[in-house]
Amino acid sequence: MEVTAPKSAAPYSDYRLASAFKLAAPRLWIALLLVILAFLVLYPVAMLTYGALTNEDPITGSGQGTLSLSNFLAVIGDPAVRNATWNSLVICTGGTAIAVVVGLLFAWITVRTNTPMRRFIEIAGMLPLFVPPLVAAFAWGLLGSPRTGLINVAFSFLGVPLSVNFYSTAGMIFIFGIYYAPYVYMFTASALKNMDPSLEEAAEISGVGPFRTLFTIVFPLITPAILSGTLLPFVVMLGIYGIPAALGTPAQISVLTTYIYGLISWSPPNYNAAAATSVILIAVTALCVVLQQRVMKGRSYVTVSGKSFRPKQLDLGNWKWATLAFALAYLMLGVILPTIALLIASFRKFLFIPDVGALFQLSAYSLAHYEQLFANPLTWRSVVNTFEIGLVTAIIGGVLAFAISYTVYRTNLAGRRLLDIVSTLPVAIPGLVVGVAYIWAWIGLPLNLYGTIWILALAFVARFLPDSVKSLSTSLMQIHKDLEEASQVCGVGVLGTIRQIIVPLVMPGLISSMSLLFILAIRELGSSLFLYVSDTIPMAVLLLDFYEGGNVGVTAAFSLVQTLLLVAVIGLSTVAARSFATFSK
Amino acid sequence: MSAELRIRNLEKRFGLANLRPAVDDVSFTITPGEIVVLLGPSGCGKTTTLRSVAGLEKPSGGTIDIGGERVADPVNKRFVLPQHRNLGMVFQSYAVWPHMTVEQNVAYPLRHRRIGREETRRKVDEAIEIVGLGAYRERPVVALSGGQMQRVALARSLVYRPRILLLDEPLSNLDAKLRLRLRDDLRTIIKDAGVTALYVTHDQSEAVVIADRIGVMKDGKLLQLADAITLYNSPADVFVANFTGAGTLLAGRVERVERGMALVQLEGVPYSIRTRVPDDARAGDPVLVSIRPENVHLETARQGDSEVAGVVRTLQYEGTQTSYRIIVGDKELHCTELGTRPRFGVGDNLFVRIPPEVCWAFHPTSEAATATSH
Numbered sequence: 001m002e003v004t005a006p007k008s009a010a011p012y013s014d015y016r017l018a019s020a021f022k023l024a025a026p027r028l029w030i031a032l033l034l035v036i037l038a039f040l041v042l043y044p045v046a047m048l049t050y051g052a053l054t055n056e057d058p059i060t061g062s063g064q065g066t067l068s069l070s071n072f073l074a075v076i077g078d079p080a081v082r083n084a085t086w087n088s089l090v091i092c093t094g095g096t097a098i099a100v101v102v103g104l105l106f107a108w109i110t111v112r113t114n115t116p117m118r119r120f121i122e123i124a125g126m127l128p129l130f131v132p133p134l135v136a137a138f139a140w141g142l143l144g145s146p147r148t149g150l151i152n153v154a155f156s157f158l159g160v161p162l163s164v165n166f167y168s169t170a171g172m173i174f175i176f177g178i179y180y181a182p183y184v185y186m187f188t189a190s191a192l193k194n195m196d197p198s199l200e201e202a203a204e205i206s207g208v209g210p211f212r213t214l215f216t217i218v219f220p221l222i223t224p225a226i227l228s229g230t231l232l233p234f235v236v237m238l239g240i241y242g243i244p245a246a247l248g249t250p251a252q253i254s255v256l257t258t259y260i261y262g263l264i265s266w267s268p269p270n271y272n273a274a275a276a277t278s279v280i281l282i283a284v285t286a287l288c289v290v291l292q293q294r295v296m297k298g299r300s301y302v303t304v305s306g307k308s309f310r311p312k313q314l315d316l317g318n319w320k321w322a323t324l325a326f327a328l329a330y331l332m333l334g335v336i337l338p339t340i341a342l343l344i345a346s347f348r349k350f351l352f353i354p355d356v357g358a359l360f361q362l363s364a365y366s367l368a369h370y371e372q373l374f375a376n377p378l379t380w381r382s383v384v385n386t387f388e389i390g391l392v393t394a395i396i397g398g399v400l401a402f403a404i405s406y407t408v409y410r411t412n413l414a415g416r417r418l419l420d421i422v423s424t425l426p427v428a429i430p431g432l433v434v435g436v437a438y439i440w441a442w443i444g445l446p447l448n449l450y451g452t453i454w455i456l457a458l459a460f461v462a463r464f465l466p467d468s469v470k471s472l473s474t475s476l477m478q479i480h481k482d483l484e485e486a487s488q489v490c491g492v493g494v495l496g497t498i499r500q501i502i503v504p505l506v507m508p509g510l511i512s513s514m515s516l517l518f519i520l521a522i523r524e525l526g527s528s529l530f531l532y533v534s535d536t537i538p539m540a541v542l543l544l545d546f547y548e549g550g551n552v553g554v555t556a557a558f559s560l561v562q563t564l565l566l567v568a569v570i571g572l573s574t575v576a577a578r579s580f581a582t583f584s585k
Numbered sequence: 586m587s588a589e590l591r592i593r594n595l596e597k598r599f600g601l602a603n604l605r606p607a608v609d610d611v612s613f614t615i616t617p618g619e620i621v622v623l624l625g626p627s628g629c630g631k632t633t634t635l636r637s638v639a640g641l642e643k644p645s646g647g648t649i650d651i652g653g654e655r656v657a658d659p660v661n662k663r664f665v666l667p668q669h670r671n672l673g674m675v676f677q678s679y680a681v682w683p684h685m686t687v688e689q690n691v692a693y694p695l696r697h698r699r700i701g702r703e704e705t706r707r708k709v710d711e712a713i714e715i716v717g718l719g720a721y722r723e724r725p726v727v728a729l730s731g732g733q734m735q736r737v738a739l740a741r742s743l744v745y746r747p748r749i750l751l752l753d754e755p756l757s758n759l760d761a762k763l764r765l766r767l768r769d770d771l772r773t774i775i776k777d778a779g780v781t782a783l784y785v786t787h788d789q790s791e792a793v794v795i796a797d798r799i800g801v802m803k804d805g806k807l808l809q810l811a812d813a814i815t816l817y818n819s820p821a822d823v824f825v826a827n828f829t830g831a832g833t834l835l836a837g838r839v840e841r842v843e844r845g846m847a848l849v850q851l852e853g854v855p856y857s858i859r860t861r862v863p864d865d866a867r868a869g870d871p872v873l874v875s876i877r878p879e880n881v882h883l884e885t886a887r888q889g890d891s892e893v894a895g896v897v898r899t900l901q902y903e904g905t906q907t908s909y910r911i912i913v914g915d916k917e918l919h920c921t922e923l924g925t926r927p928r929f930g931v932g933d934n935l936f937v938r939i940p941p942e943v944c945w946a947f948h949p950t951s952e953a954a955t956a957t958s959h
Contacts, residue, residue: 480678480680482676482677482678482679482680483680483682483683485639485641485667485674485676485680486674486676486680486681486682486738486741487682487693488640488641488666488667488668489639489640489641489667489668489670489672489673489674489742489751490668490673490693490694490697490741490742490745491668491669491671491694491697491698491745492668492693492694492697493666493668496697500693501682504684505682505683505684
């Protein structure tokens, strides 16, 4: 019995007809993806630029305004903007410097030394990443406010003639440094892990000691990773709103993000100046991103050599206790102290702590703040909203990222480069600016997107598109091209191959990309600020409301609840991704 | 079932038109049931040729016909997608799908061919049996060794009785021992299936064992397509001679020719050698004589007048054989002798006998300058 592929036996004319369709289909597909990206990314950015160049209002504007650079000139000439820009640069540079030192040290300790409890340190080093910036800043405000802060109370109890004030430039630098060190750690640790130890051994055999080897061989080799790990947190810090809002605004230290927020939330809102300032922020961010990609160009795959090395480990002798102490101190500052502060603030009836002894009076503690938090219908509303938004973001974002990564990395369709570029653009758009751009783009249109959770979810999809495309294309590229071609040769077309070979194999990657999106979405504050209405308020924004309303106890309680929810989601998604990863390469 | 493959003037260019094409004017035909191996160094265009037949590359010129059906003809904008060509292919990386069992991998192509459950089962059983994996059908493929994975790939590509089987360096990811075993099995399995096969490799010993005919490729061109005996004994040019392991190339001039044999006066050696020559050789032509190390005989004493005297310069003991470099005149001759005990030492005088029927002379081409004699 002879078996032939049904289609190869088809008459010639059928083949022609099919091929006419097949010629058109790929172009339609690319066009569809480009239209979606234009809708999500290009149109809002174009409207933002338009807003920066006119004096029209996004709500009532007719699109007939005259174009001029007057907004830019006004913004650049405004000493308040210059002041905010200067503060942004100082705080982010200082924060980056601390993050690099701490992150690099952490990477070296966990990968290259015999410090005890390295696995634990590795996890501890990543924990601060899960604390939302606003929560971190709020907790440190509790610890480090000039008079009533817990640290100052402890200092006066111990008779230490010192006092700290975290409502300051130095305080923000410190907080940024602590909470963005894990970014540097991630970049440099993997570079250190994947370095061939024989390179160092060769240096040592040539007569160079281990510490000189570290500075003459190891660090130069991972310089691209260090530089990249420097620019990335810098860019992220520039766009963060939560930390300067909690610690800078009360002390009247304004940065670009809080300044933009002010422009829109003050009455009357100045949308045009906000747009112009946003464009400036995009420009600064874009510059850093371009620099980062220059640095990483051609070296980004050095770390994925496929070989696995056993990294060379340095015997630190008794110094290993010093490195362990350093790691524990970091864990203390990043996680334990803030958690204690939040616990105290959320369970104490009144935050005022005259002395250390007052901390241990049980009668001062109660569940009142939690009762108040959960009695508030807005709390429940915001939790439901956040999960809805997170789910929609994860699903739309995950599917879109898969479609884009597959098209860019696995087909040779014309236009895929453009697709790649447009999907990377949001890297240079800070969250808050995405919010401003989406106001300009959607508020005036009769689509009724504004006021629904959809506008928030779509803004998040756009904002996190580069991250999700990157993580998906990494897992897609691990699937050998032969696996696809084998299926084609076996007689299965492109769509059938995607469905039966690619999707099952990429599923663990897809699940973890979607989890990442979900986590990023429920943490996100900046892009939500201008896009929510009272019905669609997400948790992060409600927390900011509580904070600005001055209710410290409820803010602390909600901070803990949010952090716990986040940890639970991360735990669940890790388990989900692992259960899908039953077959490995 | 098994079909004829006819390739005419195949050309494939990657990127700019002024670059050398990866496949340059290649034409050949494989008769139904025949196994042809394309042999050549990496980058010679053999894999691109195979992938063009599979439909995984679009040729930029020429035509490909499978069983009389034109599947690629860029001039007339005809291109049949791989899934509609009804071919089987075995990849260098095995390309077995890691999320399926052995049975699911093998059944996969049949699921898309609207075949009854009963018949699918029978065919899958048969294919798994042919490659000797009967005991493993329920196993996930990731639990198999490399050799077993390659057997799964083979079963998967044979199960639907493709018109042509394509094999892209199927053994090169296996370790040496396994490679030898599967190499011998491969020819038997392909021949039993009776399928036309196009096989690509850079390993000449693999090619010789598996092929009915071998095509040697270089820089995108097919230099010679012939059975192994012809290829080894009458290589078309210096490259083919070297690639199939020619030992020594000695320059000389034809003294006289009669009935395919010639007497050649060698340069730098006080000796005229009798050798086979191509039909167009004439007296007075400059030629290169190719002498394989395996065909040279070493004698302790002169037997007649066909020997030439030499001195052992170096020897390399290789366990089951010994390789000598012997000074003859002012040239060096390579010779390999089987046996676990070397018969000569460095500096020994000996006589070299070269049987005329295993010598081959060809016209020196531009490649003669780059040809090295090892």
